[in-house]
Amino acid sequence: MRQAILSAAPPEGFHPIDRAVAEDPDVRRRSIEAISLLEDGTCVVLYWVDGDLDRAAEITRDHPGVHEFELHRVSDDSGLSFVHLDATEVMEALLVITRREAIVVRPPIGCLPDGGVRVTIVGTDGAISDAVEAAPDSLDVRLERFGPYEPSTEEDFFASLTSRQRDTFTAAMELGYYEVPRRTTHEELAEELGVSRSTVGEHLRKIEARALSTLAPARFSTE
Numbered sequence: 098m099r100q101a102i103l104s105a106a107p108p109e110g111f112h113p114i115d116r117a118v119a120e121d122p123d124v125r126r127r128s129i130e131a132i133s134l135l136e137d138g139t140c141v142v143l144y145w146v147d148g149d150l151d152r153a154a155e156i157t158r159d160h161p162g163v164h165e166f167e168l169h170r171v172s173d174d175s176g177l178s179f180v181h182l183d184a185t186e187v188m189e190a191l192l193v194i195t196r197r198e199a200i201v202v203r204p205p206i207g208c209l210p211d212g213g214v215r216v217t218i219v220g221t222d223g224a225i226s227d228a229v230e231a232a233p234d235s236l237d238v239r240l241e242r243f244g245p246y247e248p249s250t251e252e253d254f255f256a257s258l259t260s261r262q263r264d265t266f267t268a269a270m271e272l273g274y275y276e277v278p279r280r281t282t283h284e285e286l287a288e289e290l291g292v293s294r295s296t297v298g299e300h301l302r303k304i305e306a307r308a309l310s311t312l313a314p315a316r317f318s319t320e
Contacts, residue, residue: 100203101225102242106213107187107235114163117156119212120166122151124156130177134184134192139164144178145205153178174269190233198231199224215235219246255305264290265300274301 110116120123127145134140146153148230151169157180162178165181184192195202200220207215218225228264248293258266268289273280283301 176301198228
């Protein structure tokens with residue numbers, strides 16, 4: 098299994114909305130968390146933006162190519178946009194490739210300051226090569242890295258947990274244990290999972306220790 102990290106940028110941008118957001122000094126495109134092409138030629142996008150969210154909403158909501166728009170504010174200057182819009186030719190061509198070729202696009206798709214994107218695709222050598230060859234001629238595609246598949250930090254973390262720890266972590270996230278303020282307790286988690294309070298506490302301590310060891314910069318390593 099191989100992965101390729103590619104940057105891509107069409108001269109006119111992927112979509113007028115995307116170009117307008119990229120060019121606005123008060124808004125920053127962070128990433129595309131998910132994107133899907135529908136049978137009618139439109140697509141839905143879950144898009145992470147930072148900065149002036151009211152300005153980002155104004156740019157997006159009022160565009161004639163938008164069918165539906167909702168903004169979820171994560172903080173005062175960061176939010177997720179759900180957009181149902183008409184796909185451009187280049188967008189449709191790229192999304193068709195992801196359907197046709199035996200590849201996986203690993204989210205998120207990073208947004209670059211020049212209006213382009215950085216995408217990681219996973220597959221065999223042949224499938225990745227075919228996908229790159231199928232890209233529209235108008236698209237400036239550059240290979241930044243190619244080699245063996247490398248799991249992300251989040252994937253490394255989750256894979257390192259035992260099945261019981263995964264169940265505990267999933268329940269803790271879903272019930273709001275790590276929210277501020279917390280929306281659940283060890284007792285409620287224990288009841289949800291059908292285990293003792295002490296078992297929940299032990300699992301959470303091990304999960305948190307694993308998370309810190311996985312996410313902490315190497316300079317903090319004691320080895």
